Amino acid sequence: MNRLSRLEADSTAATVWWRGATIYQIYPRSFCDANGDGIGDLPGITSRLDYVASLGVDAIWLSPFFTSPMKDFGYDVADYCDVDPIFGKLADFDALVARAHDLGLKVLIDQVYAHTSDQHAWFEESRQSRSNAKADWYVWADPKPEGSPPSNWQSVFGGPAWTWDARRGQYYLHNFLTSQPQLNCHNPDVQDALLGVARFWLDRGVDGFRLDALNFAMHDPLLRDNPPAPDDGKPRTRPFDFQLRRYNQGHADIPAFIERIRALTDEYAAVFTMAEVGGEDALAEMKLFTRGEGRLNSAYGFDFLYAEALTPQLVATSQAHWPDEPEMGWPSWAFENHDAPRALSRWCEPDQQEPFARLKATLFAALRGDIIIYQGEELGLTQVDIPFEQLQDPEAIANWPLTLSRDGARTPMPWAAQDEFGGFTTGQPWLPLGAENLARAVDRQDGDPASLLNLTRQLGVLRRAHPALREGRFSLLHADDSRLVFRREYLGEAVLCGFNFSAKAADWPTGIAPQGKQLASVNGADTGHLAPFGAVLVEER
Known part of the structure; x- marks a missing residue:
């Protein structure tokens, strides 16, 4: 420690x-x-x-x-x-x-x-031609020979990630909305x-x-x-x-x-x-x-x-x-x-x-x-x-x-x-x-x-007052279907953290006996037991 x-x-x-x-x-x-x-x-x-x-x-x-x-x-x-x-x-x-x-x-x-x-001044200039000062500030590409988009990429919001622009005679890339052209x-x-x-x-x-x-x-x-x-x-x-x-x-x-x-x-x-x-x-x-x-x-x-x-x-x-x-x-x-x-x-x-x-x-x-x-x-x-x-x-x-x-x-x-x-x-x-x-x-x-x-x-x-909670190492002590216990440690300070994720009361895991000052407790949890949805933080001594 x-x-x-x-x-x-x-x-x-x-x-x-x-x-x-x-x-x-x-x-x-x-x-x-x-x-x-x-x-x-x-x-x-x-x-x-x-x-x-x-x-x-x-x-x-x-x-x-x-x-x-x-x-x-x-x-x-x-x-x-x-x-x-x-x-x-x-x-x-x-x-x-x-x-x-x-x-x-x-x-x-x-x-x-x-x-x-697509209303940004950069894009408005870029789409005007293939030779302007910002022509390659966005991702432009020629169609495939049969006119389809340059790749099979799909947009997060649905549909192809490519939209045709007649001014340049090219497709532009947009990973989100068609109105959100991709910067290069x-x-x-x-x-x-x-x-x-x-x-x-x-x-x-x-x-x-x-x-x-x-x-x-x-x-x-x-x-x-x-x-x-x-x-x-x-x-x-x-x-x-x-x-x-x-x-x-x-x-x-x-x-x-x-x-x-x-x-x-x-x-x-x-x-x-x-x-x-x-x-x-x-x-x-x-x-x-x-x-x-x-x-x-x-x-x-x-x-x-x-x-x-x-x-x-x-x-x-x-x-x-x-x-x-x-x-x-x-x-x-x-x-x-x-x-x-x-x-x-x-x-x-x-x-x-x-x-x-x-x-x-x-x-x-x-x-x-x-x-x-x-x-x-x-x-x-x-x-x-x-x-x-x-x-x-x-x-x-x-x-x-x-x-x-x-x-x-x-x-x-x-x-x-x-x-x-x-x-x-x-x-x-x-x-x-x-x-x-x-x-x-x-x-x-x-x-x-x-x-x-x-x-x-x-x-x-509490988090501000205890460096162990703010910056300390994390050590997992126990995790099962409902219980989680871990320790946070920093510069000699240790805080034991116990949680019960279920609607039923539970005991502390075997071999873990929290001793020290109780810093926080919710839903009736304490160093003796973990109440339903209980949580308790203990500064160990």
């Missing part, structure tokens, strides 16, 4: 703020609306930052707020260096950063480097332009970036066909699911671009960089993108986001993927986000949601890695069933009814239970809040010491 790990030795010299940080994700459209148009905005976020700071988090992550036609709600960027008018102005962003920093919160923003909107990040000029975007925001005071869909940033220049995916028994709702995405993503040159990004961010002290990487090769790519000291700081894991159940084995396996070893990156975890169904709606029965939410929150606070709370998760929000006629998400509309319905996890934040629109807006909200979530509003939970909101605050304080 007294042996210093590599990370402990490094941290004794210089602890960085982001290692073990708690990050709060804000989806700007749905957080708080200051001008009454039914869509959240930057001034609305600024007005609620005191609330965010009260959660004991270290940073906020803002999903896109850039100029956009909003066909993919901001992930189709038309101007990387400006704020879309529905969210406010650059001055509003500057005010948000200033207020966040006053409250001790770091500010992270999304960077979308794989594609732009093999081109050094494109890389330079994107690094210029990063510098623009760093100069405005941001503290880091989440790099969206980074493994899509480069394609196979030979445009080889993807092979078919073996049938694993899982539902296939899109042509995209029928392929192994070997050639339209994950190119071997991406790490060299990542090293350029890291070299830039290193010019700004303590900037945090986190890759979003999905797909069947996600783990290998995440480790590649974060390997050593010259690449990204962390990678955003998908282990929990689409899992149908939260199990001891899932936790144990995900933690084992990121051992404390030389050159190994640092993981980041999320149970929920703007793309995945709310966890409580996936992981437990409706009558179990309250105790399960407390178990989930305690487990989250004990994981090794950065943890990312999605807005409303601290309230126990559940997935809202959005009827077809109210859907906004293009993926949900295209794949109805076999859809994850990202809209159901993007519903507005409920601030006041007695208000028709939850205190989110004075106008008609862009999505319905859902009656069940309205009853979980901030004002209902704020003054209740037993609420999930106040438990989340207590766990935030």
Whole structure:
């Protein structure tokens, strides 16, 4: 227990703020609306930052707020260096950063480097001819002799990943919507332009970036066909699911671009960089993108986001993927986000949601890695069933009814239970809040010491106060169908963490006798037994 790990030795010299940080994700459209148009905005976020700071988090992550036609709600960027008018102005962003920093919160923003909107000035120039200055800033290709697309690649949102453009007489690549043309990040000029975007925001005071869909940033220049995916028994709702995405993503040159990004961010002290990487090769790519000291700081894991159940084995396996070893990156975890169904709606029965939410929150606070709370998760929000006629998400509309319905996890934040629109807006909200979530509003939970909101605050304080929980090694002691026990250790401090994932009481596993100060307990668990959905953290002596 007294042996210093590599990370402990490094941290004794210089602890960085982001290692073990708690990050709060804000989806700007749905957080708080200051001008009454039914869509959240930057001034609305600024007005609620005191609330965010009260959660004991270290940073906020803002999903896109850039100029956009909003066909993919901001992930189709038309101007990387400006704020879309529905969210406010650059001055509003500057005010948000200033207020966040006053409250001790770091500010992270999304960077979308794989594609732009088809309304971006770069693409509008690129599509005009094959000889203009930005002709090869996007991925263009001639048709096959019979006129079909250059390869069999499929779009994430359904249909071929190629669209014909008559002006150039060529196809352009889009891994997502047809209105999201793929940037050619093999081109050094494109890389330079994107690094210029990063510098623009760093100069405005941001503290880091989440790099969206980074493994899509480069394609196979030979445009080889993807092979078919073996049938694993899982539902296939899109042509995209029928392929192994070997050639339209994950190119071997991406790490060299990542090293350029890291070299830039290193010019700004303590900037945090986190890759979003999905797909069947996600783990290998995440480790590649974060390997050593010259690449990204962390990678955003998908282990929990689409899992149908939260199990001891899932936790144990995900933690084992990121051992404390030389050159190994640092993981980041999320149970929920703007793309995945709310966890409580996936992981437990409706009558179990309250105790399960407390178990989930305690487990989250004990994981090794950065943890990312999605807005409303601290309230126990559940997935809202959005009827077809109210859907906004293009993926949900295209794949109805076999859809994850990202809209159901993007519903507005409920601030006041007695208000028709939850205190989110004075106008008609862009999505319905859902009656069940309205009853979980901030004002209902704020003054209740037993609420999930106040438990989340207590766990935030606890994680900050105990380096073993924030930065310590993870040692698995026991994992079976219902029980999970592990130890976190750092600089001589050890915290034993025990969980019961079932609705039946259980004993501590044989041979594990927790002794010491009880730091946290939920649902009646203690050092003597693990109550149904019980969790207990003990500082060992």
